[in-house]
Amino acid sequence: MISFLFFLGFLVFYGLIAIYAERKISAFIQDRYGPMEVGYKGLLQTFADILKLLQKEHIFTFAADKPLFAIAPTIIFVAMFAAFAVIPLSVNITGSTVATGVYYAIAIVSLDILGILMAGWGSNNKYAIIGAYRSVAQIVSYEIPLGLAVLGVIMMSGTLDLQEISMQQSIFYESATKNTESYLFGLKFLGINVGKYGGILSWNIFRMPPLIIGFVIFFITSLAESNRAPFDLPEAESELIAGFHTEYSGFRFAIIMLAEYGVMLLTSFLAVVLFLGSWSTPLPNIGALKLAEWTSGTPGSISADLWGIFWLCLKAMTLVLCQIWIRWTFPRLRVDQLMNLGWKYLTPAALIIIFIVGLWKLALL
């Protein structure tokens, strides 16, 4: 329940902040000012835009398939928001403790494509339907490397439970399970047990170095998942006006917009939980400087919750920042280039990563 309330509030707050950040960062990259008029340095600009959207009329086009058109934004948003249920917030706040958390998250995010297809089809507009088709084609070629990249993590940690995966990357793992089988780079013969050090060394990408490439693959596919540049084919402004949400207006448009930014946040959270140490601190214990312990709190108390939420959101926000930065740097891929990248480069690479992770674990641990 705490998890639900936190994510609902945080998503709305994040929506305001992320849209403002996106505008400002894009402006700075292009030597512009960005919003400057509403509030101090334009801070209230997004808020003003949302107020405007809420007052707008819901426009249904004459030939639209009205039930599909009306319900599509809800499905897009619900599918996105439901996946937040399994994201653990800290050592105490686990969200929904389903044993198949990763599976559930990946599956429910793909459901979002159903809403996009409904929106495109229901609009009865050529741009919308082309956008929806592209989105479906894109998701087919991107779900596979995404799933394979996640599979590497699952093989390493041996569980589908996101909280369990998070625990393994924290300094609480040793005390909680009496398990000391956690070595730097997964190399037992080095004899460095990262359970004592914690911090950045116990993150999955450092416990299993091949997962660094796995993380890059996951990050690239998560960009495609959230329909962002350079994979924003479903809503390519220059070709398709706004793609699948061309005909939307008012509150429904606001919901689609929020869902788009929500998917960004969700994929960033997933990347953090799976690869970048989840809610654990990045600072390791160094000799007498117990940085990891100081910045983790004590399990069971509110301090652990606050530190956990802080680190999780900080890491996720850094990834969102990277997504924004990437969006304003790279041009959009063509459909064939996208297929090429998905099938000929990312899928084989993800398969090889799984193979190496398996060997690494068998041979070296």
Next chain:
Amino acid sequence: MKRKGANNTYFGNITEAFDTLITGLKTTWKHIPLARKKRSLENVDSEKYFEKQEGLFTVQYPRFEMPVPEKGRYQLHNEIEDCIVCDKCAKVCPVDCIDIEPVKATEEIGKTSDGTPKRIHAAKFDIDMAKCCFCGLCTTVCPTECLTMSQDYDYSTFDITDHNFPFSKMTEKEISDAKADLEKAMEEKAAMAREKAESRATSESSEKSADSTKPKAAKPKFIPRPMKKKKEGNNDDNKKEDK
């Protein structure tokens, strides 16, 4: 520098993709810390104008303005004190945007700053900037250089009729006074002329003999020449005569 896309092998593509992507990310990242700086307000005349100017390029217009060249063609301005209402500007204007109503003065009404006497009131001196084509011809013909183009360029309005700028400073009363004066003067003049004519008529009738004694000036005689058909020989003759 390596040629891009020259090595179309599988791994060549991957390395090239990473190289170029990282170069691109670096390029855009460099601009973010530069956003603390602002572009300097250099005029286009300045020699530094084309030098690399780092930082934000936008000019937030109503708060900051870029200086404009001094000799630009912007809004027309008439220094009505110096205007002699010669009407040259209105005549030369290709789009007829200057509307002048002159009222002749009965006497010299003042001097312009360069000492030219003013003899005509400008009852109306309107320049319709909505029609103006910014050719600047009016400013070049102006003999007293009272009509100039100022540095103002921001005079957009919600109503197009607000683009009509009146420069005449005369009030209705002054105009009607000037007109009355002129009418009075004209009447006086006409009366004088009539008087003169009358007096001449009376003098003509009384002193007809005197008039008739006056030797008449010889009128130039006009003898029309008969049209001649042009002949080659004739033409040659003419040429010879010219020579």
